[in-house]
Every structure is written in structure tokens, then in C-alpha cells.
Amino acid sequence: MxxxxxxxxxxxxxxxxxxxxxxxxxxxxxxxxxxxxLRKFTELTPAGLTQLINRDSPLLIDLSAIADFEKMHVPGAKHVAMSQFDPENKDLAKARELPVVVMDKDGRNVDGAAQRLVKAGFTRVYTLGGGVLAWQQAQLPVAKGKN
Incomplete structure (x- = not known):
């Protein structure tokens, strides 16, 4: 030495x-x-999201392109176009106390949306690491279509 x-x-x-x-x-x-x-949101694995769904019934927001959303999404997720994502929306503001999970196809473009939710006063904000593709690779069920 x-x-x-x-x-x-x-x-x-x-x-x-x-x-x-x-x-x-x-x-x-x-x-x-x-x-x-220091960030104020947590990244979940597919297994972590499954536990959160079973425990708390979170609001699932999918920011994928509409074509990707229709091909596959986490069951129960609501599609919101990234260009129309507004945490200050009256309907979304009602869910401030609920856990909110933001996801997209591959998990690369959700940090900004999660930060916007935190800034708007949401206290329990999560992202799905790896996105819907990670969910599918974990062999968890996916839904198809607009719902």
C-alpha cells in the first residue's frame, strides 16, 4: 500500500x-x-407495484403513446397523453391523498411527471421502474385496448 x-x-x-x-x-x-x-417520489419494481395495488388501490396513470397503451398496459391504468398531463386538473386534484403511480412503455419519461405531481401537492407519488415492459417481463397480466 x-x-x-x-x-x-x-x-x-x-x-x-x-x-x-x-x-x-x-x-x-x-x-x-x-x-x-433527495427526490420526493419512489421507483417501484413490478413486484412492489403489485403489493401497492393489493394494499392501497392506487391511481395508475399511463403516459405511453396511445398506440402503445392499446397494445398493452397494466390493468386498471388510465391513459393520459403526456401533452395533456396536468397535475392541477380538478379531477386529479381529488386524488391528492391517494398513492399515484406514473408509468409509460419503458419507464424512461416519467420522472418529470412524478416531479410535477409532487410539486402540485401529491404526497405519495411512485413510478414504475422499467415501465409496462418490465411489468410484462415479470409475467404479470396486461390489458389490451382502450380500457
């Missing part, structure tokens, strides 16, 4: 670009983890 510490300054001097890249990557990792800890 002592030998390593003596050679480290020489290595950093000889490989400055690699050393800076390592520092940048470590900082990016730390910032990403801190942001995950």
Missing part, C-alpha cells in the same frame, strides 16, 4: 487525462446518487 501511495503522483502526472476523467466520473456518480436520495 505504501508503494502505491508513492507511485500515485507519478501516475497522475503521466496520465493526467485519465486521472481527470476518473475524478469527473466519481463526482457524477456521487451527484446522481444524491439526486436519487
Amino acid at each position: 505504501n508503494d502505491f501511495l508513492h507511485k500515485l503522483p507519478q501516475f497522475v502526472g503521466n496520465h493526467l487525462a485519465l486521472s481527470l476523467l476518473l475524478v469527473v466520473l466519481v463526482i457524477a456518480l456521487i451527484v446522481t446518487q444524491i439526486m436519487l436520495l
Whole structure:
């Protein structure tokens, strides 16, 4: 270990670009983890969503494209187009105390919607990690069509 510490300054001097890249990557990792800890919503696995459905009857909002929603969605999910998603809507405001789960086809575009719900005063906000595709891959039932 002592030998390593003596050679480290020489290595950093000889490989400055690699050393800076390592520092940048470590900082990016730390910032990403801190942001995950500070966000006010939780990402659920398909098994976690199943437990939540069985325990609390959450409001399920699917932000997938309508074609993807009609091909498959979590049973009981309501389709809302991303362009029409409004947490301040009167009908949605009635559900502020309910758990709300936001999902889409692959889980990539739901963080912004979840943050908007939190900002609008929703206290129990969740996202489905991996989206409806993860739900299907977990071999859980999917519904087809508009309902």
C-alpha cells in the first residue's frame, strides 16, 4: 500500500487525462446518487407495484403513446397523453391523498411527471421502474385496448 501511495503522483502526472476523467466520473456518480436520495417520489419494481395495488388501490396513470397503451398496459391504468398531463386538473386534484403511480412503455419519461405531481401537492407519488415492459417481463397480466 505504501508503494502505491508513492507511485500515485507519478501516475497522475503521466496520465493526467485519465486521472481527470476518473475524478469527473466519481463526482457524477456521487451527484446522481444524491439526486436519487433527495427526490420526493419512489421507483417501484413490478413486484412492489403489485403489493401497492393489493394494499392501497392506487391511481395508475399511463403516459405511453396511445398506440402503445392499446397494445398493452397494466390493468386498471388510465391513459393520459403526456401533452395533456396536468397535475392541477380538478379531477386529479381529488386524488391528492391517494398513492399515484406514473408509468409509460419503458419507464424512461416519467420522472418529470412524478416531479410535477409532487410539486402540485401529491404526497405519495411512485413510478414504475422499467415501465409496462418490465411489468410484462415479470409475467404479470396486461390489458389490451382502450380500457
